[in-house]
Amino acid sequence: MSEENKPAQEQAGEQQAAAPQKPEPPLTRLLRNNFGEVVLDHHDQHGDETVVITRERMLDVFSFLRDDHRCSFSLMMDLTAVDLMPRQPRFELVVHLKSIDLHHRLRVKVPVSEDSPEVDSIRDLWIAADWYERECHEMYGIKFKGHPDLRPLLLYEGFQGHPLRKDYEKGRQQPLVPLRPVTERYNYGETFHPVPEQPAPGGENK
Amino acid sequence: MSSIRRIKPLDFGAEPMVIEVGPSHPAMHGITRFQMQLDGEVILSMDPEIGYLHRGFEKEAENSRWHQIMPYTDRLNYVSPLINNVGYALAVEKLFGVEAPTRAQYARVIMCEISRITDHLTCNGASAMEVGALTVFLWFVKAREYLWELVEEVTGARLTTNWARIGGNANDLPQGFLEMLEERLALTEQTVVEGETLILRNKIFLDRLKDVGILSKERSIEHGFTGPLLRAAGVPYDIRREDPYLVYDEMDFEIPVGTTGDCLDRFLVRQEEIRQSIAIIRQAAAKMPPGDFHCRDRRVWVPEKRDTYGNIEGLIDHFKIIMDGPKPPPGEAYFPVEGGNGEVAFYVVSDGGGTPVKCRVRPPCLNYVAAMPEMCVGHYIADIVPIFGSINMIGGELER
Numbered sequence: 001m002s003e004e005n006k007p008a009q010e011q012a013g014e015q016q017a018a019a020p021q022k023p024e025p026p027l028t029r030l031l032r033n034n035f036g037e038v039v040l041d042h043h044d045q046h047g048d049e050t051v052v053i054t055r056e057r058m059l060d061v062f063s064f065l066r067d068d069h070r071c072s073f074s075l076m077m078d079l080t081a082v083d084l085m086p087r088q089p090r091f092e093l094v095v096h097l098k099s100i101d102l103h104h105r106l107r108v109k110v111p112v113s114e115d116s117p118e119v120d121s122i123r124d125l126w127i128a129a130d131w132y133e134r135e136c137h138e139m140y141g142i143k144f145k146g147h148p149d150l151r152p153l154l155l156y157e158g159f160q161g162h163p164l165r166k167d168y169e170k171g172r173q174q175p176l177v178p179l180r181p182v183t184e185r186y187n188y189g190e191t192f193h194p195v196p197e198q199p200a201p202g203g204e205n206k
Numbered sequence: 207m208s209s210i211r212r213i214k215p216l217d218f219g220a221e222p223m224v225i226e227v228g229p230s231h232p233a234m235h236g237i238t239r240f241q242m243q244l245d246g247e248v249i250l251s252m253d254p255e256i257g258y259l260h261r262g263f264e265k266e267a268e269n270s271r272w273h274q275i276m277p278y279t280d281r282l283n284y285v286s287p288l289i290n291n292v293g294y295a296l297a298v299e300k301l302f303g304v305e306a307p308t309r310a311q312y313a314r315v316i317m318c319e320i321s322r323i324t325d326h327l328t329c330n331g332a333s334a335m336e337v338g339a340l341t342v343f344l345w346f347v348k349a350r351e352y353l354w355e356l357v358e359e360v361t362g363a364r365l366t367t368n369w370a371r372i373g374g375n376a377n378d379l380p381q382g383f384l385e386m387l388e389e390r391l392a393l394t395e396q397t398v399v400e401g402e403t404l405i406l407r408n409k410i411f412l413d414r415l416k417d418v419g420i421l422s423k424e425r426s427i428e429h430g431f432t433g434p435l436l437r438a439a440g441v442p443y444d445i446r447r448e449d450p451y452l453v454y455d456e457m458d459f460e461i462p463v464g465t466t467g468d469c470l471d472r473f474l475v476r477q478e479e480i481r482q483s484i485a486i487i488r489q490a491a492a493k494m495p496p497g498d499f500h501c502r503d504r505r506v507w508v509p510e511k512r513d514t515y516g517n518i519e520g521l522i523d524h525f526k527i528i529m530d531g532p533k534p535p536p537g538e539a540y541f542p543v544e545g546g547n548g549e550v551a552f553y554v555v556s557d558g559g560g561t562p563v564k565c566r567v568r569p570p571c572l573n574y575v576a577a578m579p580e581m582c583v584g585h586y587i588a589d590i591v592p593i594f595g596s597i598n599m600i601g602g603e604l605e606r
Contacts, residue, residue: 046300046539074427077542078568082555094553096540096568100427100443107540128430131576139264154257154605163265170269 025049050107058110059120073097076126081140085166090114121147139164229258233591236601247586252579263606267565271531277368283603285328286321286546291370297541297552298372301534309497310374311452315490319483324350325546326476333595337414345401352390373507374500384491415470419581419593430573433548438475439467445544457486469596506532531560547598571599
């Protein structure tokens with residue numbers, strides 16, 4: 001959708017929205033005018049405004065929601081997923097946003113299929129999403145493209161399966177994992193300093 | 207006065223020292239592990255590791271009835287369990303479209319604010335103790351004790367309260383409670399002032415907290431901070447004012463904000479919030495109307511005992527609610543409440559059955575622990591203690 005015809009479309013959108021019995025909530029209308037087919041569905045059940053968007057263009061939508069002055073969603077409140085088995089697409093990524101300046105909230109849902117559980121990471125837009133995505137990854141097995149560090153957060157390396165999927169039985173036993181060597185466990189992110197496998201022999205620093 | 211020391215590469219080619227703090231360390235408030243690299247005493251990098259207290263709250267909730275989840279919510283933030291109780295009840299009530307009667311809402315406000323005070327007293331007392339001021343801790347715990355006895359009076363327990371219900375509260379406030387409340391509030395107020403006086407002009411204490419663990423307004427927002435930490439950074443964001451729930455819109459209170467977002471600001475914001483909460487409790491107690499402590503909606507509340515034993519409809523209603531659980535209509539709801547340390551929100555999804563499809567709690571301190579490296583890198587290792595104390599990490603809520 002090009003930028004030139006946006007104002008005209010917006011006006012048209014407002015006129016059209018007045019026609020049906022229930023007008024679209026303002027943010028949904030804004031997103032529909034800017035992204036058209038990307039908005040698959042919407043509702044405002046119990047007063048929580050919700051849009052469902054396609055996975056392919058979710059990054060565009062999220063950066064629009066963060067940067068546009070009419071949305072200005074500065075707080076990424078919550079990121080999680082829902083397993084809707086046996087419905088297809090099976091998973092839904094659910095993101096709750098909050099704007100401190102404009103005092104509104106929005107729930108954005110992204111359907112994720114079981115065959116390719118993969119979505120774009122929104123960690124670069126809101127650093128808050130970092131750990132939420134790690135948790136979502138281990139609990140539901142949804143992969144976040146572009147996330148640099150998807151280590152398990154609440155579980156451990158070697159945990160089998162994804163516990164919050166509906167087909168993971170509650171009482172399932174996990175195998176014992178062997179103790180890991182100490183040197184493998186260090187990960188210091190951006191300020192990484194390699195830890196030597198062997199203690200450095202004395203006098204090497206000279 | 208300490209200030210952030212920027213990282214610089216080691217001049218003399220020595221290896222950085224690798225050190226681990228936790229998981230079983232008194233300053234780790236339970237079980238969190240930090241792996242750090244140090245240059246002398248300055249932290250070069252930090253990697254928090256959590257998960258030692260993960261109990262699978264969500265999985266357990268997905269295998270329980272809607273009303274069976276209430277006791278689990280006590281164990282989330284176990285220093286302010288009533289806020290979690292009420293938050294969960296409000297989320298499910300939102301799904302049902304029912305509302306607790308006004309008296310129940312006032313009672314909830316009183317109990318939530320008592321919980322907030324105990325939460326802040328625990329946090330501030332513990333962080334004072336960790337930098338050496340043991341007496342302050344004893345004073346704050348004494349003040350907390352006055353309030354926990356109030357909680358015990360109402361709910362029968364000090365920590366595992368399990369008090370709110372879908373559509374109301376487990377019981378009404380007991381007789382003579384409001385008089386006892388006023389007496390206890392006065393005692394608490396006095397004890398808090400005494401504790402503060404011990405510490406707020408103490409140079410050692412101020413030096414340990416001032417300009418330590420600063421996170422700017424912009425970075426706090428980007429990190430998803432809420433609650434006292436965001437307010438300490440200067441954003442007057444309080445859900446009680448932002449999206450008023452219960453009867454908070456009828457209450458007159460102020461939102462304290464800090465200026466720099468350091469540990470001292472967080473300490474002071476919490477101290478001021480204790481005063482504001484006391485003011486809210488007094489207003490709520492004065493305005494409290496007579497009436498029911500639960501709603502009469504047949505879908506959520508068991509019938510009166512005389513109906514259960516007296517007629518078949520009552521018996522069936524009772525049986526269905528106890529055995530199948532209340533059944534909210536299909537849909538989803540997100541309900542944020544102002545918890546002790548930020549936005550505690552329940553996101554519940556129902557398919558119309560007696561068991562939730564999803565019952566998610568947003569843990570406010572997850573964001574804080576995730577931001578620990580940013581707050582700590584460049585500081586001395588001793589500064590971890592006040593920083594970690596100031597974020598009020600509660601393991602039960604962090605890892606659920």
